Amino acid sequence: MPDVRGRVRGPVIAAGVLLLLAFVLLPPARAAPPRDTETGETGRIGGIDRTGGIDGTGGSAEPAPAVSGAVPTPETAAGELAESIATYDVVLALGTDGVLRVRETITYDFDETGGHGIVRHVPFRRGDRLYEVRDIRTSSSTGAPSRVKTMRLLNDVQISVGGRQREVRGRQAYVIEYEVARAFTPRADHDALVWDAIGTSWDVPIRNAAVRVEAPVPLRHVTCDAGTRGATTRCLRDRDGPYAVDFIQRTLAPREGMKIRVRLPKRAIAVQPPLYVPPRWAGGWPGTALLALSLGMVALLPRRPAPRRRAGPVLAAAGALLVAADAGDEVAAHGLWAFSMGDRCLAGLALMIVGAGVVCVHRFRAV
Structure with missing residues (x-):
């Protein structure tokens, strides 16, 4: 198929240059001097001299008084410091079909002002790499509204869980399940997965987090780093098994995540080729x-x-x-x-x- 876009790019850019040059060479419109509608004099409008003075004196008007007022900061907003995530449990199941299946159980403590639910951001684009986030399901074991709404926003899939008609308070538990295709990266001697299990978009602290990695083959190369980009620490390895590894981390600050890295032997699973844009x-x-x-x-x-x-x-x-x-x-x-x-x-x-x-x-x- 001919590269039509490449053929027209040059002429289009050239047309843009010609239009800009035409703008520079266009004969300018003559601007008439301003005329005061009251006195008929030019150079003055409403008794104000164009030179910046008032009534031709050359003086300057006094500046308007500044409006002052106390604006509450997020740190001093009522109840915001009490809002947090008590526990965040994640299960990452690596399928033989190359699909990453995720189950997140989030125990969220709302403050006394309450809320309408939670919002989880799952990446579908990082740089020029695309992931397929699909089959999203939600529920709640505490009876909180768990209706799900999804929206692609910038580089993330925004998963909103809750209901606008009902407000919840106290401790509520939510379960979010979804699949991620094209998450693995094929290498010369292995297949790799790099995935942030809880994300870095939470604005509240997480007191206890746990991530379990399950695979159809023995896991020999699995690591976990917690924190923000450029400032990470190794997660505590809780339990090891031939086909599952557990990591735990306590006291995560807002915007801190847990990045999991997995290396699998070649042909252990059917890895789909990555998608780039x-x-x-x-x-x-x-x-x-x-x-x-x-x-x-x-x-x-x-x-x-x-x-x-x-x-x-x-x-x-x-x-x-x-x-x-x-x-x-x-x-x-x-x-x-x-x-x-x-x-x-x-x-x-x-x-x-x-x-x-x-x-x-x-x-x-x-x-």
Whole structure:
């Protein structure tokens, strides 16, 4: 299949350059001096001199008094410090079909203000690597509402468990089950799995966490690190078995996780090939240069006669078409989450920025 995108990229970027140059060469509109509607004098509006003075005296107006008020910080908000996760138990079952099956049991302590449930963020994209998060199920052993709603947000699948109609307080237990396909990475002499068992998106501390790794073959190379990126410590290895290993960790601070690393022998399980997509920023030097050029043009707009008024909407519309063209093929093929900013998108953003700058300059000068 011919690379249509590669063939049109050059002409599209060239068109963007020509449009920006045309903007620079457009004959500017002549700006009439401001006229006061009360006195008919130019250079003054409403008795205020354009030079910054009031009534032509050259003085300056007194600044408005600052508004002060105490704003509560998250640390001082009522009851927030009491909210925490009492226990977080995870079972990672490595299937022979290469699918990671996860069961999370979360015992959550709500404060006196209560809540409507919990939100778990499971990654489906890390860099240019994609994971397939599917078959999500939830329940509650304490009778709390366990209706599940999922949403793909940025790089994570947001799993909301609870109900907006009913508020819960005290200690509640939730169970979240899901599958992750394409989580293993094939290597030359082994197959590897790297997975954060509890994630790093929790805003509350976790008092006790436990992760159990189960496999269909003996586990000889399994490790666990707890903490944040760049500041980790080895988890305590609780129990070892030929086909299961348990790790425990106490007193995890907010945003701290437990990263599990597993190495399996080749052909021990059927590993699906990883799925990759272009990174979010996929533009080269032409698109980046156009974007930088547009920002420089916008900075110079207030210091020079503005181009014609119609140039702004025309440039903005042309830029929007370029962005839509760049996003269309990726979104149609892989969904909204696969969109990356290529050269066409950057050129479109450049045109939209310059167009919006022209429109804003005309509006401000019309005031």
